[in-house]
């Protein structure tokens with residue numbers, strides 16, 4: 131049913147191997163980086179930066195996390211074939227690899243990291259910069275690689291085979307469209323800078339997610355553990371909850387514990403509501419793994435917080451923003467640790483860590499605000515210029531998020 135299982139005929143040896151410079155990989159990322167830095171400097175404008183941000187976020191959300199990772203690699207939900215192809219096609223735009231190569235690389239790492247030991251290349255075991263050189267410019271040639279096989283549905287899919295042969299060229303259709311609209315600056319910002327940021331970011335998150343950060347679970351006997359990179363949850367669209375992913379690889383949801391923001395999951399829940407996605411596999415659907423050892427008392431699958439109407443939320447926001455009352459912000463402190471909340475909310479608001487509570491709450495004067503609007507109002511009330519200005523941007527977004535939540539919950 132779920133394909134976090136890896137079919138392998140021969141265990142091979144994941145420890146002995148040579149790391150070699152890979153000309154294609156190295157020249158690809160170097161060319162993209164130089165074009166982005168030089169071209170980006172020469173053609174900088176705020177609208178180009180906005181194009182870069184929007185295009186990269188779109189490709190990472192729909193392509194990388196939903197298409198390549200949660201669907202193609204882990205098959206953690208079902209959707210119409212056209213949507214799967216569209217998502218995986220968007221995933222190719224990340225510029226990491228073709229779909230088959232990407233899945234094989236992922237399967238190899240998963241398999242290797244679960245062994246008692248594996249080559250440092252496969253577990254990000256070198257210091258940061260050395261690991262960067264390896265991951266971005268080199269490849270690992272194992273002396274006796276395990277024979278990993280892809281499921282037939284993926285391996286024999288003609289579209290995926292075509293994308294595998296032509297993945298670098300697949301940057302051309304969006305590049306041509308962007309050129310038609312905005313000339314070379316759009317190509318530099320929309321394609322080259324997007325690839326540079328995504329590929330570099332993918333390595334950086336991979337490095338931190340296997341070296342630093344809190345853990346809820348340990349996989350006993352594994353060569354390396356996954357770590358949750360909390361502050362990167364939004365920018366990685368939920369992918370940075372990597373300790374959760376090592377514990378429950380087949381789960382479509384990555385932010386599993388209270389307060390763990392997972393935009394990829396939010397999007398998936400929205401697509402399910404629209405009828406475009408079904409049979410979503412979650413942590414509680416997966417068979418128990420004896421090697422998984424829970425390290426803390428964090429509540430898995432805590433009940434969802436009740437949804438308030440937008441009108442009520444707006445009314446509460448006004449009430450809290452108007453009157454100076456003693457406020458208390460209680461939060462699971464998962465995505466934003468207590469020190470970060472204190473920075474944002476200032477010293478006038480007391481912060482309470484409540485690990486089992488799904489969403490943060492701001493209480494005061496008999497009113498309770500839930501979720502991101504609570505954070506925005508706390509930031510507004512901090513009387514700190516930067517936090518209060520950021521709150522003015524955050525508040526409409528938070529309210530829009532609540533409106534979608536209310537409509538689709």
Ligand SMILES: [Zn+2]
Nearest residue numbers: 243356372376
């Ligand atoms: Zn991992």
Ligand SMILES: [Zn+2]
Nearest residue numbers: 203204375379
């Ligand atoms: Zn994975």
